[in-house]
Amino acid sequence: MILIQGKGVSKGVVKGPVYFFQRGAVTISTAQAADIEAEKRRLEEAKEKSMEQLAALAEKAREEVGEESAMLFETHAMFVEDEDFVDCMNAALDEEHCTAERAVEIAGERFAAMLAAMDDAYMQARAADIKDVSRRILNNLMGVVDGGIDSEEPVILAADDLAPSETLQLDKSKILGFITQGGSGNSHTAILARTMGIPAICGLGEFLKTELNGRMAYIDGETGQVAIEPDDITLSVFQSKYEKQQEMKLLMETMKGQEDVTLDGRNMMVYCNIGSPEDVAAVLSNDGQGIGLFRSEFLYLASSDYPTEEEQFKAYRDVAAAMDGKRVVIRTLDIGADKQVDYFQLQKEENPALGVRAIRICLNRPEVFRTQLRALYRASAYGKVAIMFPMITSVWEVRECKRACQKVMAELDAEGVLYRKDTEIGIMIETPASVFVAEELAREVDFFSVGTNDLTQYTLACDRQANDLGKFFDPHHPAVLRALKVATDAAHKAGIWIGICGELGADLSLLETFLAIGIDELSVSPSSVLPLRAEIRKSIAKTCTLEKLEC
Amino acid sequence: MKQFTYTITDPVGIHARPAGLLVKAIKALESTVTIAKADGKSAAGTKLMALMGLGIKQGETVTVTVEGANEEADAATLEQFFKDNL
Numbered sequence A: 001m002i003l004i005q006g007k008g009v010s011k012g013v014v015k016g017p018v019y020f021f022q023r024g025a026v027t028i029s030t031a032q033a034a035d036i037e038a039e040k041r042r043l044e045e046a047k048e049k050s051m052e053q054l055a056a057l058a059e060k061a062r063e064e065v066g067e068e069s070a071m072l073f074e075t076h077a078m079f080v081e082d083e084d085f086v087d088c089m090n091a092a093l094d095e096e097h098c099t100a101e102r103a104v105e106i107a108g109e110r111f112a113a114m115l116a117a118m119d120d121a122y123m124q125a126r127a128a129d130i131k132d133v134s135r136r137i138l139n140n141l142m143g144v145v146d147g148g149i150d151s152e153e154p155v156i157l158a159a160d161d162l163a164p165s166e167t168l169q170l171d172k173s174k175i176l177g178f179i180t181q182g183g184s185g186n187s188h189t190a191i192l193a194r195t196m197g198i199p200a201i202c203g204l205g206e207f208l209k210t211e212l213n214g215r216m217a218y219i220d221g222e223t224g225q226v227a228i229e230p231d232d233i234t235l236s237v238f239q240s241k242y243e244k245q246q247e248m249k250l251l252m253e254t255m256k257g258q259e260d261v262t263l264d265g266r267n268m269m270v271y272c273n274i275g276s277p278e279d280v281a282a283v284l285s286n287d288g289q290g291i292g293l294f295r296s297e298f299l300y301l302a303s304s305d306y307p308t309e310e311e312q313f314k315a316y317r318d319v320a321a322a323m324d325g326k327r328v329v330i331r332t333l334d335i336g337a338d339k340q341v342d343y344f345q346l347q348k349e350e351n352p353a354l355g356v357r358a359i360r361i362c363l364n365r366p367e368v369f370r371t372q373l374r375a376l377y378r379a380s381a382y383g384k385v386a387i388m389f390p391m392i393t394s395v396w397e398v399r400e401c402k403r404a405c406q407k408v409m410a411e412l413d414a415e416g417v418l419y420r421k422d423t424e425i426g427i428m429i430e431t432p433a434s435v436f437v438a439e440e441l442a443r444e445v446d447f448f449s450v451g452t453n454d455l456t457q458y459t460l461a462c463d464r465q466a467n468d469l470g471k472f473f474d475p476h477h478p479a480v481l482r483a484l485k486v487a488t489d490a491a492h493k494a495g496i497w498i499g500i501c502g503e504l505g506a507d508l509s510l511l512e513t514f515l516a517i518g519i520d521e522l523s524v525s526p527s528s529v530l531p532l533r534a535e536i537r538k539s540i541a542k543t544c545t546l547e548k549l550e551c
Numbered sequence B: 001m002k003q004f005t006y007t008i009t010d011p012v013g014i015h016a017r018p019a020g021l022l023v024k025a026i027k028a029l030e031s032t033v034t035i036a037k038a039d040g041k042s043a044a045g046t047k048l049m050a051l052m053g054l055g056i057k058q059g060e061t062v063t064v065t066v067e068g069a070n071e072e073a074d075a076a077t078l079e080q081f082f083k084d085n086l
Helices: A036-064 A065-080 A083-096 A101-116 A121-125 A127-142 A163-169 A188-198 A232-255 A277-285 A297-301 A309-322 A361-366 A367-381 A395-415 A432-436 A438-444 A450-459 A478-493 A507-516 A528-534 B014-025 B048-053 B071-085
Strands: A001-004 A007-009 A015-020 A155-159 A176-179 A200-202 A216-220 A225-228 A269-274 A291-295 A327-331 A384-389 A424-429 A447-450 A497-500 A520-526 B001-006 B034-039 B042-044 B061-067
Touching: A001 A155, A001 A367, A007 A155, A007 A188, A015 A176, A015 B048, A036 A065, A036 A083, A036 A127, A065 A083, A065 A127, A065 A507, A065 B014, A083 A101, A083 A269, A083 A450, A101 A121, A101 A127, A101 B048, A121 A127, A163 A395, A176 A188, A200 A450, A216 A232, A225 A232, A225 A520, A225 B001, A232 A528, A269 A277, A269 A497, A269 A528, A277 A309, A277 A528, A291 A309, A291 A520, A309 A327, A309 A384, A327 A424, A361 A395, A367 A395, A384 B034, A395 A438, A424 A432, A424 A438, A432 A438, A432 A478, A438 A447, A438 A478, A447 A478, A447 B042, A450 A478, A478 A497, A478 A507, A497 A507, A507 A528, A520 A528, B001 B071, B014 B048, B014 B071, B042 B048, B061 B071
Parallel strands: A015 A155, A155 A176, A176 A200, A269 A291, A269 A520, A291 A327, A327 A384, A384 A424, A424 A447, A447 A497, A497 A520
Antiparallel strands: A001 A225, A007 A200, A015 A216, A216 A225, B001 B061, B034 B042, B034 B061
């Protein structure tokens, strides 16, 4: 067995033979052309042919994939005609007396390099489009036809990287999945794969060798794993996931677009937990109603120094805008304890779970806090952002957080920067103290969200990192569930909503208990949305009982 | 010469597709159009690559200069285009 790890960019598990994508070999001569006028005519013809092909491809994309993909090829057609691009090709012909092929190569390389050098991930990814367009013109010049799939049975298509038009021109009935050496989650292949619902893994690098051609493989587009001729144990893991996925697919079909409402009409907000802006695609494809927990830690964990306001703003804005008016709850910095970041230079603690972590760091370091709050408020202009503070134990902490917010709002007012004044502020309920003073806390904020992992750890005095606590670490413990009830009653008394954003939210065996307690929102991983929706739609809120609370 | 400024509201800025549409719209006009960023970098309105190369993002303000016999009407058409698409 050979196991290769890449980056999963389109979910799903499939098995099949690996098939290497073949391109017609292209060698471009740098020799001088005999007749420049003839070269110009050849180039003109190749461009015209390219335009025709792109128009046909746009039509095909419109029918098979959708408007967005069709627009891509229309944009490619605009590139072919672009003045700059054409001028650059003609200049090469006039000045270097080269062949039409070489002129296309020069122009393609120049503009691809220009885009690749831009400080914008979106524009950088467009370099692939220029290369794709250049290749098309070249193929037309040289009469090369790119290889299709010369196989009777469906295959897992392997390539160094696939250009968008290559992806689309392939016979989809023959493709089970994509595996590529290069590429990113932003590349068109990844986007098209997700739209077509085909698993894809990119970034496999040199481990994806052409020797693997024809060998049987399992790929998992979620974990990014490629297993060539898997052993029995690996096989069973992939196989069970494959079966689960088939079940999920059926659920997806029936549950998408449905409301999260019980048989007796109680609404539940089913939101998603995400860790980075890239996860938004999963939220949308699983039909999440909003984002109940956007962990901002990725910004801090992924960098070697404090992330700037601008970096943070972009990340928050992108998520807020992509969710298009649906609520996005962003949790402020929650490091310390199990999440350590070197440049914060936090003191080593005997007992970090009870140490300077999360909101305590923010309140101790107003500058770090201010930067994040500014980014959050600025992003609020682009959607429905809500700000959530973690690890709250006291009312004074919340008041201090709110003062920091007001200060930031006053700054933005003075600078004339747009933001939403009615941005909701909420807190995490994850300490027993916050449960005991929940009524007072509820009067200060717009919502509660229960972090069940920490709430269980602190309520039961069980270290969540320790592996040997086993039966003692019980999130179903009546103490934890009663704490939920106390917090919910306090929230509702103050007229605010309460959700659960810990792992417990997706625990279907507790759904009835949550309904009986009166929880308003459950925030779960995107893949849990539809199974949860199916369960909610089978429930009757009125008949749910508090028996698990044992009181 | 006619000038107007516009602040981009499209979340991805003047990216490939809108830039393409913009070039198309400008080519349909009689006037010569230049698009400039706040930092002074500018591009001819008929050049797609050059426009994309400006890397104009959401929130940035661009100055659009329209010159020609029909500049008054062309500027109005173009301003509407920005509002509708960018």
